[in-house]
Amino acid sequence: MRKPAGKAVLYLAVIVGALVMIFPFVWTVITSISPGASLTTTPKLIPDNPSLAPYLQLFDRVPFAQVIVNSLIIAVVSTLFQLVTSAMAAYAFARMPFRGRGAIFLLYLATMMIPFQVLIVPLFVEMKSLGLINTYLGAILPTIASAFGVFLLRQAIGTVPYELDQAATLDGAGHFRVFFQIVLPLVRPALATLAVFGFLNTWNSFLWPLIILRDPLMQTLPVALSSLQGQYSTQWDVLMAGSVVSILPMFALYVFAQKYIVQGVAGTGLK
Amino acid sequence: MALSAIRPQTLESGSRPGGSRPARKRPAKRRLAYAATVAVFLLPSLIPLLAFVIGPMISAAWTSLHEWNLIGDMKWVGLDNYRFLVTDPATQQAFLHTVYYIVGYLPLVYVGGLGLALALNSKLKGRAFLRGIYFLPVVTSWVVVALVWRWLLNPSVGVVNYVLSVVGIHGPGWWSDPAWSMPSIILASAWKDLGFVMVILLAGLQTINQDLYEAAEIDGAGWWRRLVSITLPMLSPSTFFVIVLSLINGFQVFDQVYVMTGGGPNNSSRVVVQQVYDLTFRYGQAGMASALSWLLFLVILVVTLVQFYGQKKWVNYA
Numbered sequence: 001m002r003k004p005a006g007k008a009v010l011y012l013a014v015i016v017g018a019l020v021m022i023f024p025f026v027w028t029v030i031t032s033i034s035p036g037a038s039l040t041t042t043p044k045l046i047p048d049n050p051s052l053a054p055y056l057q058l059f060d061r062v063p064f065a066q067v068i069v070n071s072l073i074i075a076v077v078s079t080l081f082q083l084v085t086s087a088m089a090a091y092a093f094a095r096m097p098f099r100g101r102g103a104i105f106l107l108y109l110a111t112m113m114i115p116f117q118v119l120i121v122p123l124f125v126e127m128k129s130l131g132l133i134n135t136y137l138g139a140i141l142p143t144i145a146s147a148f149g150v151f152l153l154r155q156a157i158g159t160v161p162y163e164l165d166q167a168a169t170l171d172g173a174g175h176f177r178v179f180f181q182i183v184l185p186l187v188r189p190a191l192a193t194l195a196v197f198g199f200l201n202t203w204n205s206f207l208w209p210l211i212i213l214r215d216p217l218m219q220t221l222p223v224a225l226s227s228l229q230g231q232y233s234t235q236w237d238v239l240m241a242g243s244v245v246s247i248l249p250m251f252a253l254y255v256f257a258q259k260y261i262v263q264g265v266a267g268t269g270l271k
Numbered sequence: 272m273a274l275s276a277i278r279p280q281t282l283e284s285g286s287r288p289g290g291s292r293p294a295r296k297r298p299a300k301r302r303l304a305y306a307a308t309v310a311v312f313l314l315p316s317l318i319p320l321l322a323f324v325i326g327p328m329i330s331a332a333w334t335s336l337h338e339w340n341l342i343g344d345m346k347w348v349g350l351d352n353y354r355f356l357v358t359d360p361a362t363q364q365a366f367l368h369t370v371y372y373i374v375g376y377l378p379l380v381y382v383g384g385l386g387l388a389l390a391l392n393s394k395l396k397g398r399a400f401l402r403g404i405y406f407l408p409v410v411t412s413w414v415v416v417a418l419v420w421r422w423l424l425n426p427s428v429g430v431v432n433y434v435l436s437v438v439g440i441h442g443p444g445w446w447s448d449p450a451w452s453m454p455s456i457i458l459a460s461a462w463k464d465l466g467f468v469m470v471i472l473l474a475g476l477q478t479i480n481q482d483l484y485e486a487a488e489i490d491g492a493g494w495w496r497r498l499v500s501i502t503l504p505m506l507s508p509s510t511f512f513v514i515v516l517s518l519i520n521g522f523q524v525f526d527q528v529y530v531m532t533g534g535g536p537n538n539s540s541r542v543v544v545q546q547v548y549d550l551t552f553r554y555g556q557a558g559m560a561s562a563l564s565w566l567l568f569l570v571i572l573v574v575t576l577v578q579f580y581g582q583k584k585w586v587n588y589a
Contacts, residue, residue, distance in 0.1 A: 014390050018404045024419050027430055031422065043430045085316035092312035111324045115523050115571060117544045118564040121334060121557045122327035145319035175308050204412035206526045222414035226530050229418060236422050243415045250410045258403060265470045
C-alpha cells in the first residue's frame, strides 16, 4: 500500500462501500417523508412533496406512543437488573472464595450456549401459570440475569489491584463496602459496556416479546412493526416512518457510546 | 480458559491470601455469616438463571417426550416425536434451508468483513468515521433490517430493481420468488452483520506483531504473500471465533425470515426456528416443538464441539 495510486483506489473502494452501506438508511428516511411512495414506479431521491403525513398516520393508526413507552420501560428495567445482578455475581466470583465456585461459574457459562428457542415452550407455560402473559414483568423476567454480563464484569474486576481491597479491609470495611466503594467505581467502563449491550439487546429483541406480549397496547417496537407490516403491507411510507422511529434512539445511543460498543464486540472476539 | 483466572483469595482474618478453604478454622457463626454474604451476592442472578434458563431447558426435554397441546393433559410417547421428526420431509426441508442460509451468509460476511478490516486497518484519513458507518446496521434491530430490505428489494416498485433496470437488467422477484427468497434474506443479513465481523477482525489484526511484516518485506514478499503467510494464520483465532459464532447464530436464524418472507413463498425459506414457533403457537403441538428445539440444540452442540476439536489443525494461538 505504499503507492499513491493504490491508496487512491483503496479510498475510493471504502467510500463507495460506505455509501452502499448507508444507502438503505437514507432511503428509509426518504420514503418515510414521501406520502404515496409505494405507488410510484420511478423512485426519487428528492421527494416531490415531502411531508410528515406518514408519521401522523403511524401515530394515528397504531398506539405508537404507547409502544415506545413499552419498549423503553422494558429495556431500561431489564438493563438495570442485569447491571445489578451481574455486578454482584461477578464480585462473588472474583473476590469471594467458596466451595463449588468453579462449578457454579461453569454453570453460568453453560447457560450462554443454550439457544433461546429451546426455552420457548416451557417459558411460555411458566409465564402463563404465573399469570404474566401480556405484562411487563413477563417480558422482563427472563432477561434480568445475564451470564455474558457476569463474565464480562468478572474479567473487569479481575484487573482491579487486590491491594485496594486489602487496604479497605484493614480499615474495617466488609464485602459490601469494598464492592460499592472500591470495586464498582473502578469498573465503570465495563459497566457502561454492559449497560449499552443490555439496552441494545432488549430494545431490539423480537422473539420473546412476540410470544409474551399479545395485546397491541403492550407490544414493543419490533413486534409492533412486524404486525404493522401484516396490516399495511403495501404502505411503505408508513412502515418506513415506523422504522425511523425505532432506529433513532439506537443511533443516538451509538453516537454517545460508540467506544463502549466497539470495545465490547472486540473484547468478546479476543476471548 | 476462564477458570484458570480465578484467584481464590480471602481477606477474612485467620486465613492466608490464596488459600481456597476459607472457612475451616472459623467459628460456626462467622462461617454462617460469610455464607450468607456469598448468597446475597450470588442469588440475584443464580435464581433467575435457574428459573428461566436451566429449569425450562430440563422441562423442555421432559415435554419433548410427550404429546401435548399446551392446555390438556400430557401423554407419554417416549421418543416418538424425535422418530417422527428425523423422517419428516418438512423438518428436513427446514434444516436444509437453514444450512442454505449459513452456507450463503458465512463466506459473504467473512470475506467482506476481512476486506473491510484490512482496508480500514491501513492508515487512512477518517477511518474511524468510516468504521462507524459500516457498524451502523449492527445496532439496528433485525425487524427493521428485514422491513427496510423488503422495501428495497420490492420486485415492482423497489429501488434495487429500479437501479438494475436503468442499467438494462431485469431484476428478479427477490422475496416473492421461491428461487430468490433465501438469497434476499442472506443479502440483508450480510449487510447487517458485516460491521460486526469487521470489528472482530480489526481487533485481531491489531494484535499481529508488525515486525513480521517488516521481516517479510525485507525478504521480498509481496502483498498477497504477506496476506496468506502472515495475516491469515495470525488472524486464525479471530476467524475461528467468527465462524463458531456465525454457525451458532445461523442455526437459530428467525427474526429476519419471519418479517421478510414469513417462510414463503411456497415454504421456500422456512427455517427450523420458525417450524418450532408454528408447531407451538399455530398447531398446538408443544411436545413436537420441544423435541425439534432440542434436536436443533443438539445439532448446534455437535457442530460447535467438532469445531473446537478441529481447531488444533488450523487455529494458531501465539
